[in-house]
Amino acid sequence: MTMTEIATTNPADAASAPLYRLTDVTRTYRQKDRVVKALAGxxxxxxxxxxxxxxxxxxxxxxxxxQLLGALDRPTSGSVLLGDVDLAGATSAQLGHVRAREIGFVFQGFNLIPTLSAAENVDMALEPLGIPKADRAAQVAAALEHVGLADRADHRPGELSGGQQQRVAIARAIVKRPRVLLADEPTGNLDESMRDEILAVLESLCAEGLTLIVVTHDSAVARRARRRLRIDRGQVRDITAGRDITR
Ligand SMILES: Nc1ncnc2c1ncn2[C@@H]1O[C@H](COP(=O)(O)OP(=O)(O)OP(=O)(O)O)[C@@H](O)[C@H]1O
Ligand SMILES: [Mg+2]
Structure with a gap:
């Protein structure tokens, strides 16, 4: 959202308006003569x-x-509002802009560059935003501090534990101060103690106002969420509310 849009929004509306609003969203994949309805309304x-x-x-x-929530893809039909921007009708350049500024991603397997230090890996998320190098260094240090890795800034991924590597990946995702953190199996490769370490970091970020959306096979992770969704054959169910949210 731009400053002008903030200025024209009634504060009462802004407080109650959801961050995301998806309406009758479908995503269909076509391959030759096969059609897969990955999301069904x-x-x-x-x-x-x-x-x-x-x-x-x-x-x-x-x-x-x-991928739809992360502006990596557009729906086949329906609308995906992030704030007041409809990602369904956005150009690829607009989606890129939203991804760079509003959304942090954490993927299973960390995706860190092995030849770069923790700090350099985190800095990669800021480089495309045109922030001066001196300011970037302060933001990188703050992000590493946030995930408890201030003393590992110079370590390369190979010199870190699995939990520490995943924390670097989280620092990289939050260093630009996005509105949303999307994570696909962020604890998938980790043992129980490292999983708890990552959950504690995620919960502290959420307590500061970051919106967390986490795909997980781990019910121990899901139990910590405020809201649980389940998707099966393109049908979404809100487990917490106890109702289907697919047409
Ligand atoms: N690019 C694609 N082209 C064709 N079909 C796809 C594509 N991506 C996903 N699909 C199909 O869409 C359906 C949903 O896939 P999706 O990747 O969203 O599943 P998932 O719930 O993330 O599964 P997993 O737990 O294995 O990661 C699957 O049937 C898959 O085969
Ligand atoms: Mg998947």
Whole structure:
């Protein structure tokens, strides 16, 4: 949202308006003569600052939904409002702009560059934003501090534990101060103690107002969420509210 848009929004509306509003969203993949309905008409609102998990069987549509929320993809039909921007009608350049500024991503397997230090890996998220190098250094240090890795800034990924590597990936996702953090199986490769370490970091970020949306197979992670969704064959169910949210 731009400053002008903030100025023209009634504060009372802004407080109650959801961060995301999806209306009758479908995503169909076509391959030769086969059609897969990965999302079958989803109505979903997500409040700012919420902690939402998405569970469900393999092939159910979890990553498809996360890609739509992350401005990585557009729906086949329906609308995906992030604030007052409809991602469904956005150009690729507009989607890129939203991704760079509003959304942090954490993927399973960390995706860190092995030859770069933790600080350099985190800095990569700021480089495309045109922020001066001196300011970037302060933001990188703050992000690493946030995930408890101030003393590991110069370590390369190979010199860090799995939990520490995932924390670097989270620092990289939050360093630009996005509105949303999207994570696909952020604890998937980790043992129990590292999983708890990552959950503690995620919960502290959520407590500061970041919206968390986490795909997970791990019910221990889902139990910590404020809101649980489940997707099976493109049908979404709000487990917390106890109702289907697919048409
Ligand atoms: N690019 C694509 N082209 C064709 N079909 C696709 C594509 N991406 C996903 N699909 C199909 O859409 C459905 C949903 O896939 P999706 O990746 O969203 O599942 P998922 O819930 O994330 O599964 P997993 O737990 O295995 O990651 C699956 O049937 C999948 O085969
Ligand atoms: Mg997936």
């Amino acid at each position: 989803v109505d979903l609102e997500i409040a700012a600052g919420d902690f939402v998990t998405i569970q469900g069987p393999t092939g159910g549509g979890k990553s498809t939904l996360l």
